[in-house]
C-alpha cells in the first residue's frame with residue numbers, strides 16, 4: 001500500500017483543507033473534467049471540507065457518457081450482422097442507444113463480448129477466423145494509444161478479421177468548446193492525471209492563453225485533489241492563470257512521446273460528435289488510410305439516423321456542467337443503476353451514478 005496510504009492520510013488532508021480555507025477569499029467554481037476525479041471527490045467527501053464559496057462541478061470526462069447515441073446505434077447495428085462479434089468494455093454494453101442496447105441485443109442472440117483490453121479482442125479474432133471481430137474503441141488520450149498499439153499488432157500479425165469502431169475523444173478540444181460556448185461558468189480546470197501522462201501540458205497552455213482559465217493537472221487520491229485545489233485557489237487569489245502539475249510523480253510536461261507517436265501513427269484527428277456538446281472539430285480520432293483494413297467505419301455500412309438523448313434525460317446538460325443530476329426529474333425516481341435511462345447513470349465514472357451512490361439527495 002506504499003505510495004497509496006500516504007495520499008490518503010486523514011490528518012494531512014485536514015491540514016490541506018485548512019490551508020485552502022486560510023487563503024481562499026474569492027468565490028470560485030472548478031470543473032473536474034474527468035469522471036475518475038468526480039468519483040474520488042464524492043468518495044472521500046472532498047466537497048464537505050472546502051469553503052462554501054468554492055464549488056466543484058463535473059464535466060465531460062467520462063468516455064462512456066460522452067459517446068453519442070448515434071455511435072451506440074452503430075455498434076448495435078454491427079451486433080445485428082450475423083458473422084460479427086462486437087467486443088467492448090463492460091459499461092458500454094448497458095448504455096441505451098435510441099431503441100436498444102448491446103446488452104439487449106446480446107439477450108436476443110447477438111455475439112457481444114465484454115473484454116478488459118483490446119488484446120483480448122484480438123485473441124477472440126484469432127480464435128474465430130470465420131467471424132469479423134469489431135472492437136468498440138472508446139476513451140480519451142489515456143486509452144487510445146493502447147488501442148493504436150493493438151491495431152499495429154493486428155496488422156503485423158495478420159489478424160485481418162479484427163477492426164475498431166473508433167469513438168475516441170480528445171479532451172482539449174472539448175475544453176475549448178465548453179469555454180467558447182459561453183454557457184459555462186468556471187474559474188479553473190482540474191485536469192486529469194492519466195490523460196496528462198500522455199499529452200503533457202502543452203494543450204492546456206493553449207486553453208490558458210485563450211481563456212485565462214487556470215489548469216492544474218491532478219492525481220486521484222484525496223491529498224492529490226486537495227493539493228490541486230489549493231494550487232487552483234492560489235492562482236485565483238493571485239489573479240493568475242497558468243498550467244501547473246500537482247501530479248508530478250506521474251506527469252511530465254512533455255507527456256509520453258512514445259505513446260503520442262503510436263497514436264499519431266494509427267490515428268488522425270477528426271470531427272467527432274459528443275453527447276451534450278454536439279460535433280466538435282478535431283476532437284475525435286479516425287484510423288489513418290494505411291489502417292483502413294482495420295477500420296470498422298470503412299468495412300461496414302454504419303449509416304444510422306442521428307438521434308438525440310433519451311426523453312427527459314439531462315445527461316447532455318450535466319456533461320456541459322450546466323445542470324447537476326439532482327436537477328434531472330428522473331434522478332432516483334425513474335433512473336437508477338438498475339434501470340439507467342442515460343449513460344451518466346450507467347458508467348462507473350458517470351456523474352449521475354456518483355451522485356446516486358454518494359449523495360444523500
Ligand code: SF4
Nearest residue numbers: 314315328335342352
Ligand atoms: S439521472 Fe438518469 S435520466 Fe437523469 S441525467 Fe442522469 S442518467 Fe440521464
